[in-house]
Every structure is written in structure tokens, then in C-alpha cells.
Amino acid sequence: MKVLLVLPVLIPLMTAGVSLLAFRSRRTQRWLGLAGTSGLLAASVLLLFWVWRDGIQAIQMGNWVAPFGITLVADLFSAIMVALAGIIGFAVAVYSLTSLREARESFHYYPLVNILLTGVCGAFLTGDIFNLYVWFEVMLIASFVLLALGGERDQMRGALKYVAINLISSALFLSALGILYGLTGTLNMADLALRLERKEAPGLLLAVSMLLLVAFGVKAAIFPLFFWLPASYHTPPVAVSALFAGLLTKVGVYALIRVFTLLFLQDTGYTHRIILVLAGFTMLTGVMGAMVQNEFRRILSFHIISQIGYMILGLGLFTLGGLAGSIFYIVHHIIVKTNLFLVSGVAHRLQGSFKLEHLGGLYLNYPALAILFLIPALSLAGVPPLSGFFAKLSLVEAGLAEDHFVIVTIALVVGLMTLYSMTKIWTEAFWKPAPASTSSGAMRHRHPTSLGYLGGEVAPIAGLAALTILIGLGVGPLMTLSTQAAGQLLNRSAYIHAVLENRK
Numbered sequence: 001m002k003v004l005l006v007l008p009v010l011i012p013l014m015t016a017g018v019s020l021l022a023f024r025s026r027r028t029q030r031w032l033g034l035a036g037t038s039g040l041l042a043a044s045v046l047l048l049f050w051v052w053r054d055g056i057q058a059i060q061m062g063n064w065v066a067p068f069g070i071t072l073v074a075d076l077f078s079a080i081m082v083a084l085a086g087i088i089g090f091a092v093a094v095y096s097l098t099s100l101r102e103a104r105e106s107f108h109y110y111p112l113v114n115i116l117l118t119g120v121c122g123a124f125l126t127g128d129i130f131n132l133y134v135w136f137e138v139m140l141i142a143s144f145v146l147l148a149l150g151g152e153r154d155q156m157r158g159a160l161k162y163v164a165i166n167l168i169s170s171a172l173f174l175s176a177l178g179i180l181y182g183l184t185g186t187l188n189m190a191d192l193a194l195r196l197e198r199k200e201a202p203g204l205l206l207a208v209s210m211l212l213l214v215a216f217g218v219k220a221a222i223f224p225l226f227f228w229l230p231a232s233y234h235t236p237p238v239a240v241s242a243l244f245a246g247l248l249t250k251v252g253v254y255a256l257i258r259v260f261t262l263l264f265l266q267d268t269g270y271t272h273r274i275i276l277v278l279a280g281f282t283m284l285t286g287v288m289g290a291m292v293q294n295e296f297r298r299i300l301s302f303h304i305i306s307q308i309g310y311m312i313l314g315l316g317l318f319t320l321g322g323l324a325g326s327i328f329y330i331v332h333h334i335i336v337k338t339n340l341f342l343v344s345g346v347a348h349r350l351q352g353s354f355k356l357e358h359l360g361g362l363y364l365n366y367p368a369l370a371i372l373f374l375i376p377a378l379s380l381a382g383v384p385p386l387s388g389f390f391a392k393l394s395l396v397e398a399g400l401a402e403d404h405f406v407i408v409t410i411a412l413v414v415g416l417m418t419l420y421s422m423t424k425i426w427t428e429a430f431w432k433p434a435p436a437s438t439s440s441g442a443m444r445h446r447h448p449t450s451l452g453y454l455g456g457e458v459a460p461i462a463g464l465a466a467l468t469i470l471i472g473l474g475v476g477p478l479m480t481l482s483t484q485a486a487g488q489l490l491n492r493s494a495y496i497h498a499v500l501e502n503r504k
Contacts, residue, residue: 004050005059005072007043008082008121012036012089016114026105030097033110037086037093040117044079044086051079052481056488056498058127066499067188071127073499076485077327081124081254084334087467088246089117091460095342096239098456099349104149104237112149113243116142123251127499129180129263130187132255133173136219140166143248146240147232158232165228169218176211179204190499193262193492202266209264209271213256220252222312223281226305230289233304234297234354238345241297245304246338250330253311257326260315261489268318276316280407283309283414290421296344296354296429299421300337303380306414307333310395313407317398323486325394328479332387332471336376339464343373346457347429356425361434370430372458375465377426379472381419387471394479 015036022028051057051074058073060066074082093113100109119138126132140163148159181187183204184195199205214225221229229249233241256275264271286306293299311333314326344354346369351359363370379386382393392415399408471478488494 001050001054002057002059004043004047005057005074005125008040008047008086008125009072009118011039011043012114012117012121015039016111016118019111019114020108023108026102029108029110030105033113034090034093034097036114037089037117040121041086041090044083044121047074048076048079048083051076052484056494058498066127067186067191070131071188071190071499072125073127073190073495074125075488075495075498076481077257077489078124078254080327080331080481080485081250082121084250084331085117085120085124085247087464088243088334088338089113091338091342091464092239092243092246094460095242095345095457099239099345100237107149109146109149112142112146116146116243116247120247120251124254127190128188129192129259130177133170133177136173136251137170139248139251140170143244147236147244149236149240152235155235158235161228162232165218165225169215172211172218173215176208176215179208179211183208188499189258189262190496193496194500196263196266205264205266206271209260212259212264213271213274216252216255216259217278218252219249220256220308220312221249221305222278222308223285223305226282226286226308229305230298230301233301234295238297238341238348242338242341242345245300245341246334249304249308250311250334253308253330256312257315257323257489261318261323262492262495272316272318274316275312276404276407279309279313279316280410281309282306282312283410287414287417287421291417291424294356294428296347296356296359296425297341298354299425300340300344303418303421304337306418307337307380309414310392310411313395313411314398316407317402317404319398319402320483320486320490321394321398321401323489324479324483325391325398327482327485328394329391331478331482332379332391332468335464335467335471336379336388339376339461339468340373340380342457342461342464343369343376346461349457351434356428358435359429360432361430363430365434369458372461372465373430374426375468377422378419379468381422382415383419385472387468387475390472390475390479394482 015032019029019032056075061070119135122135123132144163147162148155184192186192218225233244283306286302290299290302310329311326314322348354379388382388396408
């Protein structure tokens with residue numbers, strides 16, 4: 001069973017390698033990409049069930065005893081994140097089969113996607129904070145190439161901003177690692193947790209924690225470090241935008257939750273209060289940015305920022321209910337946000353534009369697409385009985401339990417503002433009459449009530465919408481799982497024991 005800890009990294013890595021060998025055959029690369037993401041999905045689901053049944057699992061690569069070797073470890077939180085990576089990877093792979101132009105596929109799109117998934121899963125499973133840095137760099141390299149794929153002017157402009165700010169983030173991360181290693185002599189996270197408890201250097205530890213807060217905050221796009229995201233996420237092909245929207249910022253959120261529940265607990269009253277304040281500003285600035293946009297993907301990009309605020313809200317509260325709410329919110333958001341980007345791609349295929357002023361009449365001509373938009377849109381806004389309502393409710397309840405009335409009020413107001421933004425998209429793209437003319441790329445001469453010719457793109461959208469409904473209807477089991485995952489985060493001893501149990 002231990003092999004399940006390796007498979008989520010090994011499967012996409014091997015798929016990428018084999019796909020590169022088949023570079024002359026675009027068809028082979030496409031089906032290898034689909035097979036690889038299918039394998040990742042299966043392995044990640046099996047890993048989640050194994051960890052849920054048997055508890056936290058760890059493996060020492062090369063049989064080097066921790067903390068000297070490379071450790072892979074899966075608790076419920078990391079297993080949930082890997083399972084989500086499998087779901088999103090598979091959905092985007094299916095969508096890509098019919099949505100990508102041949103010119104972009106020929107530049108090794110499918111190997112790059114699998115390298116990106118390798119980095120994402122490696123970041124979720126690593127038990128060593130230096131290897132977390134390594135997996136971040138794997139993600140950065142693959143994501144930069146994917147962002148620039150096609151070489152269009154807007155893409156290159158967005159890609160340069162993206163890579164510049166992320167390189168700064170990586171430099172800060174590496175600086176913090178150097179200080180940590182100088183203080184403790186280890187970078188294994190379980191061993192670090194033990195040694196930091198005994199380290200009497202509160203000022204230096206606080207400085208390191210703030211360095212990591214900035215480094216991971218850039219990658220998570222929290223306030224005020226988010227400006228690179230809306231400048232870049234709307235520029236690449238829709239499949240790439242959806243993959244980035246679903247996964248990349250969540251790796252930053254995962255890293256924040258991991259280090260501020262496992263390592264830096266010396267002064268939670270200070271560090272976690274800062275995180276709570278940042279959560280409020282992140283929610284507000286993101287949603288206000290979304291409200292003034294008039295381009296489908298730019299609205300969604302700003303909403304990524306506002307929703308990150310909800311995810312770190314639970315970390316700032318630092319209670320069982322708060323962390324459980326954050327985990328539940330991450331699950332909800334990854335599925336919903338990916339789906340909304342995929343819907344924007346179909347709207348573009350039908351009417352040739354992402355600008356709301358050039359869209360219209362989609363509800364009349366494509367009612368099925370309208371429904372598939374409404375499900376994730378209303379869920380994002382927190383309308384019951386969809387998943388977003390229960391995600392927001394859990395965080396509101398956790399905030400009220402700690403008498404944090406200001407942050408709860410912000411969360412509720414941002415929910416209403418999110419509903420306004422989604423209503424704006426609905427009114428402009430779906431409800432108002434279709435514009436008199438569309439761009440040359442539009443497909444308005446097709447059958448007006450059928451999406452059959454876009455089945456390869458609509459199928460993953462329908463699947464993710466079904467998951468959104470299922471999460472809302474089955475909120476009890478998922479909330480129980482999220483609470484168990486939060487319990488493991490608060491009870492560090494189980495994680496530490498799983499990693500270091502064989503240390504001599």
C-alpha cells in the first residue's frame with residue numbers, strides 16, 4: 001500500500017516523459033495525457049480512502065531514516081488536496097481534447113500539464129520543506145511555459161509579470177529556509193516542529209514566519225500580493241486558465257496552512273491575527289476588483305482572490321471549526337472555480353469573445369449551458385443548497401464562536417457582492433439579447449438549442465456541476481471528513497509520529 005504515496009507523483013511524471021518521446025504524434029500525446037490524468041485520479045482517490053481508513057501514512061525514499069532522507073507523507077488534508085488535483089487534472093484533460101488548437105498542442109502542452117500536476121502533487125505530499133521549495137519550482141517552470149503557450153502579446157505580458165513576482169517569492173522562500181536550517185540543522189517538517197518547540201529565539205522565528213507568510217502569500221495571491229494574478233490568468237487558453245484557477249493558488253494556501261499549523265505556533269495570538277486581518281482585506285479587495293470588470297475571465301480571476309480570503313480565514317481563527325471550514329471551502333472552490341472558467345471557454349467558442357458587451361442570448365439559444373453556468377455561479381456566491389452555502393456557513397459559525405464579528409460581517413458582505421458579480425455575468429452574457437454581430441470566431445450558425453458539437457467541452461463542465469450539487473446534498477460526510485482533517489492539523493503529534501516513528 002505504501003506505493004500509493006508515490007503514485008500521484010510518479011504517474012504524471014512518467015506520463016510527461018513518455019509524451020515527450022511521442023512528440024511527433026499529437027494524437028498519441030493527447031491520449032497519453034488523458035490516460036495519465038485518469039491514472040492520477042484513480043491513485044489519488046485510493047490514497048484518500050487509505051489515509052481515511054488507516055490514518056496518516058509516511059514513506060522514506062531510499063530507506064533513509066527520517067529526517068535524513070526524502071519523506072513523503074499523507075494526512076487527510078494532503079490526501080484531499082491530491083484527490084482534488086486528480087479530479088481537476090482529468091476534467092481539464094478531457095476539455096483540452098476538443099478545445100485546444102493544434103498549434104498550441106504541438107508545443108508539448110500535454111507533457112507540460114503532467115509536469116505541472118507532478119509539482120502540485122509533490123508539494124502536497126512532501127514532508128520536507130526544502131522539497132516543498134523544489135516542487136514549487138517544478139510548478140513555476142511548467143506554469144510559465146503554459147502561460148506563454150502561443151506567444152501572443154497579452155500572454156507574454158502576463159507571463160512576465162507572473163514569473164517575475166514568483167521568482168521574488170521563491171527567493172524569499174529560499175532565504176527563510178537558509179535561516180531555518182541554520183537555526184535547527186534540519187528541514188524535515190516533523191523534525192522541525194520538534195526542534196522549533198525548544199528553540200529560544202522568538203524574534204528570529206517570528207521573522208522567518210513572516211518571510212514564509214510573504215513567500216506563500218504571493219503564491220496564494222493574498223492581499224496585498226495578488227496583483228500578478230488578474231494580470232495573467234485571463235491570457236492563456238481556457239484549459240490552462242481553468243487548471244491554474246483550480247490548483248495553483250491552492251498550493252500556496254496549502255503551504256500556509258501546513259506551516260502555520262505544524263511549525264510556527266510560538267505566538268499564534270500575533271501571527272494568526274495577522275492572517276485573519278489579511279483574510280478580510282483579501283476578500284474585500286478581490287470582490288471589489290471583480291465588480292468593476294467587464295470581461296468574463298477577469299471577473300473570475302478577481303474572484304479567485306476574494307475566495308482565497310475565505311480559505312485563510314479558518315487558519316486565522318485557528319480553531320477546529322475554522323480549519324474544517326477552510327478545508328471544506330477549498331474543496332468547494334477548486335471544483336466551482338475550475339468549472340466557471342471552463343464555461344467561459346464554451347461561451348467564447350459560441351460567440352467569439354470574453355467581453356460581456358459582445359456576449360448575449362446564451363440562455364435563449366443554449367439553455368443547457370445557462371444551467372451549467374448557474375450551478376457553479378450560485379454556489380460561488382453561497383446560495384443554498386449548493387456547496388458554497390455550507391462552506392461559507394461553516395466559516396461564519398466558526399467566526400461567531402470566537403466572537404470575531406467584524407470578519408464575519410465582511411464574509412457575509414463579500415458573499416452578497418459575489419452574487420452581484422455573478423448576476424452581472426448572467427445578465428450580460430446569458431439574459432440580454434445576442435448582439436447583432438459577433439466576431440469571426442463565433443459559432444452562432446450552429447443548431448441554436450444543441451451543444452452536441454461541443455460535447456467534449458461540456459462533459460467535464462456537467463461532471464463538475466454534478467459534483468457541486470453532490471457536495472451540497474452530501475454536506476454531512478464531507479464536513480465530517482474536513483473536521484477529521486482539521487483535527488489532524490491541530491494534533492501535530494500524530495503527524496510527527498508517522499514521519500519519525502522509525503528514527504533510531
